[in-house]
Every structure is written in structure tokens, then in C-alpha cells.
Amino acid sequence: MATGEEPADDLGIPPGKKPAIKDVARLAGVAVGTVSNVLNDRPTVSPETRERVLEVIRRIGYVPNATARRLRSGEVTTIGAVVLDLANPFFTEIARGIEDRLAQDGYVLMLASSDENLDRERRYLDLLLQQGVRGVLVTPAGADLDHLREIRDRGTDVVLLDAYSREFPSVGVDDVAGGALAAAHLLDGGRSRLAFFNGPHTVRQCAERHAGVERAFLTRELDPAAVTEVTLPAPMTAELAESATHELLDRPGPHPDGIFCINDIVALGVLRALRERGMSVPDDVAVVGYDDVMFASMLTTPLTSVRQPKRQLGWTAADILLRGDDEGAERHVEFVPELVVRASSGAAGDAG
Amino acid sequence: MATGEEPADDLGIPPGKKPAIKDVARLAGVAVGTVSNVLNDRPTVSPETRERVLEVIRRIGYVPNATARRLRSGEVTTIGAVVLDLANPFFTEIARGIEDRLAQDGYVLMLASSDENLDRERRYLDLLLQQGVRGVLVTPAGADLDHLREIRDRGTDVVLLDAYSREFPSVGVDDVAGGALAAAHLLDGGRSRLAFFNGPHTVRQCAERHAGVERAFLTRELDPAAVTEVTLPAPMTAELAESATHELLDRPGPHPDGIFCINDIVALGVLRALRERGMSVPDDVAVVGYDDVMFASMLTTPLTSVRQPKRQLGWTAADILLRGDDEGAERHVEFVPELVVRASSGAAGDAG
DNA sequence: GAGCAAGCATGAAACGTTTCAACGTCTCGC
DNA sequence: GCGAGACGTTGAAACGTTTCATGCTTGCTC
Numbered sequence A, B: 001m002a003t004g005e006e007p008a009d010d011l012g013i014p015p016g017k018k019p020a021i022k023d024v025a026r027l028a029g030v031a032v033g034t035v036s037n038v039l040n041d042r043p044t045v046s047p048e049t050r051e052r053v054l055e056v057i058r059r060i061g062y063v064p065n066a067t068a069r070r071l072r073s074g075e076v077t078t079i080g081a082v083v084l085d086l087a088n089p090f091f092t093e094i095a096r097g098i099e100d101r102l103a104q105d106g107y108v109l110m111l112a113s114s115d116e117n118l119d120r121e122r123r124y125l126d127l128l129l130q131q132g133v134r135g136v137l138v139t140p141a142g143a144d145l146d147h148l149r150e151i152r153d154r155g156t157d158v159v160l161l162d163a164y165s166r167e168f169p170s171v172g173v174d175d176v177a178g179g180a181l182a183a184a185h186l187l188d189g190g191r192s193r194l195a196f197f198n199g200p201h202t203v204r205q206c207a208e209r210h211a212g213v214e215r216a217f218l219t220r221e222l223d224p225a226a227v228t229e230v231t232l233p234a235p236m237t238a239e240l241a242e243s244a245t246h247e248l249l250d251r252p253g254p255h256p257d258g259i260f261c262i263n264d265i266v267a268l269g270v271l272r273a274l275r276e277r278g279m280s281v282p283d284d285v286a287v288v289g290y291d292d293v294m295f296a297s298m299l300t301t302p303l304t305s306v307r308q309p310k311r312q313l314g315w316t317a318a319d320i321l322l323r324g325d326d327e328g329a330e331r332h333v334e335f336v337p338e339l340v341v342r343a344s345s346g347a348a349g350d351a352g
Numbered sequence C: 001g002a003g004c005a006a007g008c009a010t011g012a013a014a015c016g017t018t019t020c021a022a023c024g025t026c027t028c029g030c
Numbered sequence D: 001g002c003g004a005g006a007c008g009t010t011g012a013a014a015c016g017t018t019t020c021a022t023g024c025t026t027g028c029t030c
Helices: A021-028 A032-039 A047-060 A066-073 A089-104 A118-130 A146-153 A175-188 A204-219 A238-250 A264-276 A294-298 A310-323 B021-028 B032-039 B047-060 B066-073 B089-104 B118-130 B146-153 B175-188 B204-219 B238-250 B264-276 B294-298 B310-323
Strands: A078-083 A108-113 A135-138 A157-161 A170-173 A194-198 A228-231 A258-261 A286-291 A304-307 A332-335 A338-340 B078-083 B108-113 B135-138 B157-161 B170-173 B194-198 B228-231 B258-261 B286-291 B304-307 B332-335 B338-340
Touching (some): A021 A047, A032 A047, A078 A089, A089 A310, A089 B089, A108 A118, A108 B089, A108 B118, A118 A135, A118 B108, A135 A310, A170 A310, A175 A194, A175 A204, A175 A258, A175 A286, A175 A304, A175 A338, A194 A204, A194 A238, A264 A294, A264 B294, A294 B264, A310 A332, B021 B032, B021 B047, B032 B047, B078 B310, B089 B108, B089 B310, B108 B118, B118 B135, B118 B146, B170 B175, B175 B204, B175 B304, B175 B338, B194 B204, B194 B264, B258 B264, B264 B294
Parallel strands (some): A078 A108, A078 A135, A157 A170, A194 A228, A258 A286, A286 A304, B078 B135, B135 B157, B157 B170, B170 B332, B194 B228, B258 B286
């Protein structure tokens, strides 16, 4: 674009520059302080003056500069979030919850994905701090929280997302309870030979859900060792789960009559393998997944799954951040997962 | 935090205040300009002075105020995006693509969902402008682009996402080609009695994919009127599609032997209904979806679908924005969708 | 030793707001 | 006809940087 078109009327604003509050003041014939009062809805402005100022604002398309406002008043209306992967439905639901809460207060969200990479996490946090965010929500990519500590000590609030630490406010879901819920459902549905398709125990979620399964057994005075645990390497895909299922069923001895999967993707692979073998779900085998992702209810055999309140997770984390050091603000919130029973584990068959 | 710990030595900084550049200058016995030069690695500072300044910075824990810096220097490393729904996998893949491109240049993304609501879209755009973003990427919630025009005229770049307009740079996918691709695949696979589960034609995507279907027929010198179009009301769910399928199959006359669905969710409902009726896919009916969402390949009968290059869509939009008015910058990019053939439309049965 | 360039350091202006003490101008009550 | 509020409005200081024209020292060249 060359010299470009000037507005028909000359407003005395250098071309290529955005109008500032002083331009509004000049054109409306008032002081800058008055314009500021109009902008901030202070009651000390006469209706006529207010109208005149607003008219000018509309005419020249004035937009207040949040950076200058922030510098002077010190208040910030931006928060940052770093999640593991924005392409993963689990996190986008969380992000959506964050956004919903922020919208209430006119905040804007700056979002980034760490890809579970500690370096990327640090780089993004650094960028966010430079932008001057009021606080950050982080799903930590690793156990090392040193950099987060430093950020907090420098005065930027930090809230952990889907994690727990006694040093930081945090929001998470009780994974032990989730594991117990799934195992209990299978046991109480009359299943006795359980298999557990899990990920490596180095991942907190996997270890805790495993502990939950054990707890369900012990509560019923059963031996947790009776569970056949199949450990899948990361990244866990449906294909991986499918072949692991075939492998499991090829073993000698009785087949399992209930399978608990660490997430719904894995469950999908298991279901596919069972179908290939002509086994009936839930009559021969009951299957339970985890996360209750969008498509769990849409499968040919709708999947029973442990639901995490994803949206609420994000909402609450943002709420803690915005409410700050309020008296009533809870510093640690742990949600309780919920079992959604569908056809894949319906009324127990007589496979036993 | 109450009064907190004071540093042992009195530095002449009011308690409870963060040190500013002038404090560093005073304590190091230099001018503020010099400190600024040290901070920005300018070469006009003698090594001794630099060391002295850095020493003071370290001692009092000075952190530059990014807000003030930005106000003065005017440099922006933020762009905004408003998509229809952050919880929809289609848009999060796009967002991920945007993020990937921005990361290359150290930019940060401010993200918001309009929920297809024009008012929300406007409100969010306003917030983003206040934050002083360098430009915005928008998936328009409606056909009215007046506000976008205004934003652009006031000096903020605008790029349209999954849309087309000759007024704005834009990135989209050829929906006519997508519709044609799906219909051609069914026709060339020997299917002759097609049904098309579509949304209302007021939605651009629906109208264009419909045009694509017609084109495929005309190219083959067939009559497009032979297609049975079923119009589903928004929001389209799997349940809705399921019952619409039953309704269609209850009609007298021969059943369709090929069904094209406006998206994969709809296809899911169709598949479910067909299974309930004991019809075989693809032997009795071939099914084709659209979007190729993550789970399309994971269904019991993997779904043939028209894939949109979602990530690339976002990447390219961000690229256009960042490259700005460069000579080589393309102002309109249209991607070509791709058909991913899976079992749901596999080798044609002899249903004809 | 005059002239000059190079090397450093300086300090004030500028960025676009908010905030606040001060200043009319009315209106009212006496 | 005067003091006291009440009501609107004003203008400048302040926020914490960056930028830049200017000035002061050196050391070098002829």
C-alpha cells in the first residue's frame, strides 16, 4: 500500500498512526482526563459531554491502548496458559473452560503447547512473562518445577493444571479414585478375571490409576495380583492396543472377562480386536475406558468410560488465578471423576 | 503477602515496590540511558560500566518492566485469533498450526471462541485490539464483514480463516472439490443411488459441497436430481443423523447404495443406524464422511472421509499475516481436500 | 598543539494512559 | 449578597522504559 486514502475530513492525526486519547479530547473539545472518565464509566461526566466524546470515539475508531493503561494503572487483563498439546481433545476442553472463566472478567487468553518438552515449556513461559501476563496456568511437562518457582517469586501467579504440588495452587482430578471406580464397576458387575491396559508407571496418571485398581480389590478382600496388567509404551495408539489384545488372548488359560483401559483410544483398539475375534462385548468381555472423549458415546458399541470434568478443570484453574489471594479462594482443588456406564459394560453377561 | 522481608541493606527503594531502571542507575552511579544500553546489549558501553551495572541488577533483583518497554518501543509480538469453537477438533488442529508458525518468530497467540455468535466475535476482536495485537486471524461467524473492514482500515491486519473474500487475504479449502471428490468416489465405485446428508445451504460449506456433488454428476453426464438430499438442522449430531437414516430407509422404493455425509459426526450416526438394520457396510451401502477427524480411522468400520489439511490451514494463515505485504506473499490460498479411502467404502459390493 | 574522530556517558523527551488536586460555575439557604 | 456544597471539568504528574541529540574525554594525525 502506497500513500493510501486519507479520511475525507482531516482529523489532524498523522497518517499511519492510531488515534490516541488526546486526539479524541481535541476533537471533542474536552480535556484528556474527561475522555478517560468517559472510557472508565465514571459518573462525574455530564450526559452531553459523554455523548459528544462517544460520538468522536465512534467516528475516528479510537481503541484504548491496553499497554499504556497497564503501565499507568498496573492492572493486567491477560493471562497465559501452557498445556501439553493443543491438538489433544483433553486439553482443548480444558482450554475452553479457561476461556469461559476469563471471558467473565474481560480477560484474554494467551495459549501455547509445550509438547511435553521442558525446553519448549520454558521458552513459552518466558515469552508470556515478557508479554506481562497477570499469571500463568501450566500443565507441567516434567517433575522439575524450579522455573515455575522462580516465576512465582518474581511476582507472577502460577496455577498448576492437571497436576498437584503443595507449593503451588493446583487443580487436578483424583486418578486413584478414577482407577478404583472402573475396577469396582467391573468387579461388582460380576467380572472376576480383569485385565488392565496401562501406560508406564513413570507417568503419574498411570501409576495412580493403578493404585486405584488395587484399592478396589483390597476393599473387596480380593488379591490385586489377580489383575493382568499389560503395559503399553508411549505413545499409546489404538493399533498398539489392538495387537496387544490379540497377544493377550493368544495366551493359554481362560480369557479375561473385563478389561480396563487407561484411555479411550486404547479402549478403541481393544474393542476392535475383540470384534475381529468374534467375541461379544459386553457378554464375553466388558470394556471400560478413561476420559470419556467426545466419540466414546458414538462408537458402534458405546463405551463405558471414566469421565474427567475437563471444562470445569480449566474453569476452576482460571478462577483460582483471577480470585488471587482472596480469603475464600481454595488453593487446591481436586475433582472426583465419574463413571459413565454405557453398553460396553452393560448388565453383566454370564461369561464367568 | 504482608510487609515481607526487606533486603538487609537499604537501597533507597520504597518497600513493596519493585526496583526500576532508575534505581539501578542510581546505585550503579550511571545514567538510566546507560542501564538501558546494557540491558539491550548495545555495544557503546565500556566493559567496566557494563559489569558494574550487571552487578547491581543481580544484587537488587531488578527485572525490566515489559509493559513500559512495549509502550515506548511499540514492538508487538502478539497476534490474535478468533475461531468458531475451541472445543471442536477441527479448529484446535487449525490453532495448532497457527501456533507452530508463530513459534518460529517468537510470537504468542491470543485465542478466543466466538461460538458462531457475531456479538461475541466483535467483543473479542475489540479486546484483542486493545491488547495491541499485530494482526488477527478470524473465522467469520457470519457473512457480515463490516467490522473486519473497519479493523483493517484502522491499521490492524486481518486474515480470514476457512473462508473466502476478495477483500481480505484468506485461507480456505475448496469445498466444491471436496464434495465432488466424495461423490465421484461413490459413483466410480459402482454406486448409483446416492443419498447426501447435508446441512442447510445457508452455511457456505454445505452449499459448496452440494455444488461439488452436482458437478461430479454432470461430469459423468448423469442427472444430479438422482441424489436424495437429506437436510439436517443445525446443530448436527450423530443422534439426529441416526434417526434421519432410519426415516430414509423406511421410505418405499429401493434403498440408496451410497451415502455421503457432510461431516464425520453425521457419518457416525448413519453407520449406527445401518448396523441396527443389519445392513452391511460397504457391501449394502458405502459411506463417506468429511473432515477426517481423529477417530474416523478408529471406528469398527474405518470411515472413508474427505480430509482437510487443518494444521496447514492455520500455519498458512499465520504465515500470510506475519509476512505482511511482502512481494511474494500470496493473498489467497485455497487448499485442495484429499479423499482418504477406508473400509466403509471399500471395493464396491454388488448392491446394484 | 590544533583539529578530529572515536568511544562513552548523559539526561530529557516521548510513548498513551490514569489519577488527582485544583478550579470554575451553579444552586441553595440564610 | 455571601458562604457552602455539589457538580463538571481541567491540566499536569506519574507509570518505566527507549531513543537520541548532545557533551565530555581520549588519543591520534599532521
